[in-house]
Amino acid sequence: MQGQRRVTDFFASSSSQKTPPLNCRRPIFELAGSKPTVKKKRMRLSVDERDSKQTILDVGQKCGGQYCKQCDMMYSIENVRDVRMHEEHHNRQVGIKRVQISSSRLKLWLRKGCKYLSKQGYVFRIRPDSQSSLKGKLEEVIKDFVNTSVGFCADLSIWGWDKRRTVWASIINEGSTSYIAGIAITEPLISAQCSSTGEHISDGDPIIGVNRLWTHPTARRMGIAQEILDIARKWCFTGVLVPRHRVAFSDPSDDGRRFAEEYTKSSGDSTKHVLIYAVTK
Incomplete structure (x- = not known):
């Protein structure tokens, strides 16, 4: 695969x-042994008519x-x-225009969809076989915003070849306006790897794989991503609350890794143990 x-x-x-x-993205670290910057002679902006050597200006940069x-x-x-x-x-x-939800559509999804109450609105759970119009809306947002925002191809498969993934979407209310504030795509795992030690984790206990995680720019620093994952940990496996340190991330971006380190760390433990895993189509 x-x-x-x-x-x-x-x-x-x-x-x-x-x-x-x-x-x-700008690099986090400078490469060791990189060549020092060579100072170049500054070119004059004015040209003396009698100076035959200065005929053109280098404006290529x-x-x-x-x-x-x-x-x-x-x-x-x-x-x-x-x-x-x-x-x-x-x-x-x-802008929120492309992710804005009308009140009538939201009421329909609340009546027929699988949802969980959150501090700022609702978190909806969508499976591959869902017949709700919310599924089509989320697929559109994932292709147009989520995939490119996290560095993947726009047409990357959402549900995977085995159709075991679940999409979680946070819809929040701000006054009379409702919009999709965040999306997480998760999948059940049987193994993962510790990024700091390289240890392979496969002990039979549930692991949640975070395939993609995205928050709309307008809703960042509001705890949306954490809220989605907390609900996913509670309801992903029936009757099991998956601990935070059993949440694994696939190929996280720099911002994603920082979030993962903060989200999964144990209280009083400064060591950054993040589980990662490789995904397939």
């Missing part, structure tokens, strides 16, 4: 690129590079086209 791959796996390494991609953390996009503030593209991308990723 072919493993789940990130979008960046299909392109050349960053060392072979002349310019950074539009959507990239873009200036004004800007990284937007909210929508995870790198663009040039000196380039009108880049600024416009960023504005469109930012509004699409950060």
